[in-house]
Amino acid sequence: MTKTLFTSDHEWLRMEGDAAVVGITDYAQEQLGDLVFVELPEVGRQVTKGETVVVVESVKAASDVYVPVDGEIVAVNDALSSDPALVNNAAMGDGWLFKIKLSNPSQLDELMDEDAYKATI
């Protein structure tokens, strides 16, 4: 079981084979409130760490989600288009946002483990 890594912007990342699954943390979904729309990136898009790749929209406001590493988007969670509340209900699991193939795996070293993340919130 690979461990989950975190950013200070409340994204999580977990390696699955040669790609990483990325989502927002449970704390983040709680802060945002009920989500009603998730704008996902195009599969195949090359992205750079820190770039806005997803926009999550709650009843009240839109918030950006940043990509935690460089790479190529290889999959998105299509279930969110009909059920954005999956992010609220299972932020760390079925409510994942996208999968990314890392072009610079050493960037994983810059992320936090769960204990370090929890200390920031």
Place this chain on the structure above:
Amino acid sequence: MSNVEPGRHLPLESLHESAGARFGAFAGWNMPLTYPAGVMKEHLHTREKAGLFDISHMQLFAVEGDEAAAFLSHACPLDAAAIGMGKSKYTVLLNEKAGIIDDLIITQLSATRFMVVANAGNAAKDEAHFRALAANFSVSLEALPRVLIALQGPEAESVLTNAGLDLSALTFMTATEPKPNWFASRSGYTGEDGFEVAMPVTEAQAFVEKLLADERVMWIGLAARDSLRLEAGLCLHGQDIDETTDPQSAGILWAIPKRVREEGTFVGAEALRAIHAKGSDQKRVGLKPEGRQPVRAGAPVIDADGTVVGRVTSGGFGPSAGHPIAMGYVAKNLAEPGTQLFTEVRGNRLELRVATLPFTPHRYRKG
């Protein structure tokens, strides 16, 4: 997230804290935005049962004196003496250009006494404006320190009766003073039947706790207050109406009696008559985004050629409607319900349809 504490705190803040409220700044106040149930459940609960809102950030003014009616009929496009005892009227404060300084509810309590309820963010501005105009009238204006709550939804009347406050005799937009220094009206900002009740701060906690003991009652934060009022097609001052919009383009001329509009000597009368004679270029309409993506305040409204023909002033998701909803201004010739328009969100063109307001039917108790 900002940790800056806004200036003003609700008298019952500790009750909200113990209910687990998430707070945010609104109009200079530290206000409950949501409670643990979340905006969606809070919104739906209000339409199904009874939602309790602490709206003590809003300001009550008592206006009293021999010339109180004449004063209010000068300050607002209103025939204050003709409102009727115990009746409430939605009205506006206009500047000389007929721009809307604030929207208000004014209740006539006697021939010489009126209650004014003003928006939180405008209360200081309204008070200064009222005081400047009051100098020429025999009238007193008193800002009342009160806790103001709203109980909205189909169970509101029964909840209040069980809590010892029987307001069943009131119909929509009527009001009473049920106890000394209390003021209660059958009105609200959700499109539902419901009440707004003002009471002395010292009596508020016990009363609110009594309401909360009823299992049909749930605290509702500002986030759901906003989605409820937007579904109900009601304007938020500072967003959908402001000093640059006039009552005609805002579509609230219905609040101004025809005779007052034609002959009144209220502030802004000449400008309003000129606007009315000329007609306005823009009209406030409902806008329904055609997909799942919400469109927010500030987004442009464009036609098929990409020409800007209006703007979105409020937008979000309607939990009862089940789809995104918005409100805004469009060119008058494009204001017909069903008209296809567009907007742009983050570079994507989205389709909008002009929609009839409200998105969710009003369920007022008209008697």
